[in-house]
Amino acid sequence: MSEKRLKDLTDLGLTVPHGTANLTTRRDFLASGIMGLSTFALVPSLLLNPSNVSAQAVSETLGIGFLAFEGAGGMNFAGGNVLVGFGADEEQENFGTASNLNDYILLGLPPSMHPKNGGMLNRDYGLVFHSTSGILSGMNSVLSAELKESVDGIIICGRTSDDSAENPINVAFQAQKSGAKGKLVQLIGDTGTVSGSRSPVIATQVRSDLASSRVTNFAEGSGLLSLGSNTLNPNFLDASNADGKGTARIQSFLRSITGLSKSKMDLMVNKQLDAAAISKSQNTSKDVFKQFSPVALNPINNPELIAKIRDSFGATMAGAVIDEKVASIANLVTEHIAGVGSIVVGGCDYHTGNSSTGNMKDQEIGRYVGKCIKLAAAKGQNLFIHLYTDGGVGGDNAGTTDDTPAGAGRVNWVGDNGTTSTQVCIVYKHDHNRSVNGPLILPNKTRQVGHFRQGGGINLTSSSVANSVDQMWKAVILNYLACMSTEKDPAVLVDDVKKKFMATFPAETLPNDFEKLIRFKSLVA
Numbered sequence: 001m002s003e004k005r006l007k008d009l010t011d012l013g014l015t016v017p018h019g020t021a022n023l024t025t026r027r028d029f030l031a032s033g034i035m036g037l038s039t040f041a042l043v044p045s046l047l048l049n050p051s052n053v054s055a056q057a058v059s060e061t062l063g064i065g066f067l068a069f070e071g072a073g074g075m076n077f078a079g080g081n082v083l084v085g086f087g088a089d090e091e092q093e094n095f096g097t098a099s100n101l102n103d104y105i106l107l108g109l110p111p112s113m114h115p116k117n118g119g120m121l122n123r124d125y126g127l128v129f130h131s132t133s134g135i136l137s138g139m140n141s142v143l144s145a146e147l148k149e150s151v152d153g154i155i156i157c158g159r160t161s162d163d164s165a166e167n168p169i170n171v172a173f174q175a176q177k178s179g180a181k182g183k184l185v186q187l188i189g190d191t192g193t194v195s196g197s198r199s200p201v202i203a204t205q206v207r208s209d210l211a212s213s214r215v216t217n218f219a220e221g222s223g224l225l226s227l228g229s230n231t232l233n234p235n236f237l238d239a240s241n242a243d244g245k246g247t248a249r250i251q252s253f254l255r256s257i258t259g260l261s262k263s264k265m266d267l268m269v270n271k272q273l274d275a276a277a278i279s280k281s282q283n284t285s286k287d288v289f290k291q292f293s294p295v296a297l298n299p300i301n302n303p304e305l306i307a308k309i310r311d312s313f314g315a316t317m318a319g320a321v322i323d324e325k326v327a328s329i330a331n332l333v334t335e336h337i338a339g340v341g342s343i344v345v346g347g348c349d350y351h352t353g354n355s356s357t358g359n360m361k362d363q364e365i366g367r368y369v370g371k372c373i374k375l376a377a378a379k380g381q382n383l384f385i386h387l388y389t390d391g392g393v394g395g396d397n398a399g400t401t402d403d404t405p406a407g408a409g410r411v412n413w414v415g416d417n418g419t420t421s422t423q424v425c426i427v428y429k430h431d432h433n434r435s436v437n438g439p440l441i442l443p444n445k446t447r448q449v450g451h452f453r454q455g456g457g458i459n460l461t462s463s464s465v466a467n468s469v470d471q472m473w474k475a476v477i478l479n480y481l482a483c484m485s486t487e488k489d490p491a492v493l494v495d496d497v498k499k500k501f502m503a504t505f506p507a508e509t510l511p512n513d514f515e516k517l518i519r520f521k522s523l524v525a
Contacts, residue, residue: 063179064382064483064523065333067372068170068342069365072198073349074162074391078422078452079107080410081133081362082155083115086454088462090446092128092155093121096454103455107420108355108395108411126439127153127426127447132408134359138366139373142312147377149433152440153426154479154519157450157458158465158472162391162416168202169388169423170195171473172340176210177504178477179484180384182339184292185224187212188332189342190325197342199390202473204507212342216325221332222294292337299331312375323371330372334381343368351393351413356406358393358413373428382523383428384480392420419457423472425479429523442482442490445519449475464511474508475517477501482520493525494518 071077078084084107085094093115096103101111113120113132122129122136125148129136143151160167172195176186189196189212196212213224299305313327322345329341345365350358369385376383394417401409427440434440441447450462460467465475481500487493494515501510511517 061179062181062183062336063339064384064480065336065376066172066175066180066340066384066386066480067330067333068172068175068197068340068386068388069368070170070197070199070342070344071348071361071365071387071389072344072346073389074160074393074416074418074421075348075350075361075365075389076108076358076393076413076420077135077155077387077389077424078157078392078420079104079109080130080358080395081135082153082422082424083121083128083130084155084157084422084452085448086452088451090448090451090462092446092448094451100455102399105395105397105399105411106417106456107452108358108393108413110399110401110409110411113410124148125151125153125426126434126441127151127155127424132410133366134362135366135369138363138368139370140366141363142367142370142374146433147373147428149435150377150430151373151426151428152434152447152520153424154441154447154449156423156425156465156472156475157448157452157462158421158423158469158475159418159458159460159467160390160392160421160469160472162418165198165200165390167199167390167469169390169469169472170197170199170201170342171386171476172196172212172342173201173205173207173210174473174477174505175384175386175480176339177205178481178500180339180480182332182337184297184337185213186210186339187342188215188224188329188338188340189344190214190216190329191342191344195342196340198344199388202470205473213338215328215332215341217321218298218300218324218328218331221297221299221328221337224297224332224337225292225294297337299328305331305335308378309375312371312378326368326371327375330375334372334376334379334383348389349393349416351415353414354404354407354412355402355410356404356408359406359408359410369426373426376428377430380430382430382483384483384523385426385428386476387424387426389421389423391416391418392422393417394420417457419460420452421458423476425476425520427483427520427523440521440523441519442493442521447519449517449519463516464513465517471511474501474511474514478514478518479520482518483523485522486525487522488525490521493522 083092085091086096087094095116101114104114120131122131172187187196192214194211195201295301299309309327309331313323326343329343332338333341347361350361393413394415395411396414400412402412403409450466451459453459458466465472481497485493485496487496497518
């Protein structure tokens with residue numbers, strides 16, 4: 001490396017390994033402070049693979065924002081929240097033959113709350129909830145009747161291991177690959193893992209170059225443009241900052257990077273890459289710095305935007321650290337600054353011998369879902385929400401109930417039970433009205449994938465994903481691809497999803513029942 005280039009980098013507060021070593025590997029860039037996980041998809045991509053920069057940094061097709069909520073520890077979705085049926089017809093309201101009032105005790109419902117009893121069902125969201133559901137209560141506390149009409153959903157019956165952070169049930173990388181693109185970064189989450197979530201992504205789908213950036217509050221949005229600890233001040237990349245040197249800093253940084261890439265091209269890029277591709281990559285990187293600044297990435301600095309967030313999440317969110325975390329991630333995803341956001345909700349391993357603890361946690365998650373939908377609506381954006389949990393809980397076989405106000409007379413949760421585990425996908429289509437325009441579910445399809453055994457857990461042969469945690473992501477992604485399809489005709493849409501899945505995941509095999517797994521209509525056609 002020349003002395004001039006070395007001086008350019010050190011003047012920027014960056015460290016060059018070993019003093020004069022060439023920066024050629026990802027490890028070198030990390031060590032120098034040039035590249036953090038959040039910036040790997042931007043300028044460093046110019047060096048490591050310039051042909052990928054435009055796809056990683058400024059995607060022309062940003063897709064539908066994707067939010068993932070993990071109920072950490074194994075919570076209840078089926079029965080006590082979202083209704084599940086017992087028949088091969090996969091109808092939520094199939095209560096089996098000669099239904100017994102005790103059939104839903106395992107799922108948290110005493111005989112008096114059996115779904116066939118009057119007043120026990122709620123269909124306001126298309127997806128049928130039990131009327132005593134905490135998730136339902138939380139969503140209802142936020143969403144208007146008008147917004148409820150724009151929501152629909154499905155429940156996917158699939159066993160996962162209890163209390164395990166090893167279930168590969170986060171689908172962040174697959175969602176990004178399927179179209180959930182960010183203008184600045186691809187994945188964000190509230191944990192420091194590669195996926196941004198507690199549960200991992202299946203190993204074959206992980207891309208270290210797209211590793212999640214951690215965001216837990218509004219201010220951390222600014223860090224998405226950080227260039228290492230030595231350059232982490234709010235105005236480093238702001239060309240309009242008060243010291244008047246922002247533009248010079250950006251230009252100096254880009255000169256150093258692009259100059260290096262040209263002089264050492266034979267070490268870093270495919271020799272077939274031509275000058276036009278290099279120039280395009282350089283221009284794309286510069287455009288990113290023009291479009292974003294750390295100051296602008298903090299919504300507190302945008303009165304119009306923060307007003308929408310506060311209207312959805314609360315006027316001040318004072319003391320509500322988790323609310324700000326969820327709001328921060330939801331804002332970045334609904335602004336398409338990030339493509340996928342993962343949020344972990346702790347305390348969901350709630351088999352505490354009562355039902356009140358679980359009810360309150362369910363309500364909390366329902367409020368977050370409702371607030372994210374409300375924010376998407378305020379911005380005129382469609383949204384795909386994935387709810388999942390590691391394992392599940394089981395109700396007291398004796399049917400003992402918690403009759404405290406918070407317990408609401410429901411069956412006490414007394415132990416883990418992975419055979420009751422399910423996943424839920426909720427979609428919001430802006431300005432849609434189900435009562436007028438119809439459901440967001442394909443004709444002749446139900447909102448339930450797989451089914452439960454009457455009085456028990458999942459029928460493990462009811463679908464290709466019912467007893468295969470490694471395949472479960474495919475059901476979620478097939479439905480995300482359906483929402484992204486531009487086809488209206490159901491048969492054409494299913495064929496379109498098939499082709500896009502095979503093109504996007506060429507090393508994967510489609511499940512034999514893939515057509516059966518696809519339930520959503522397009523949200524964009």
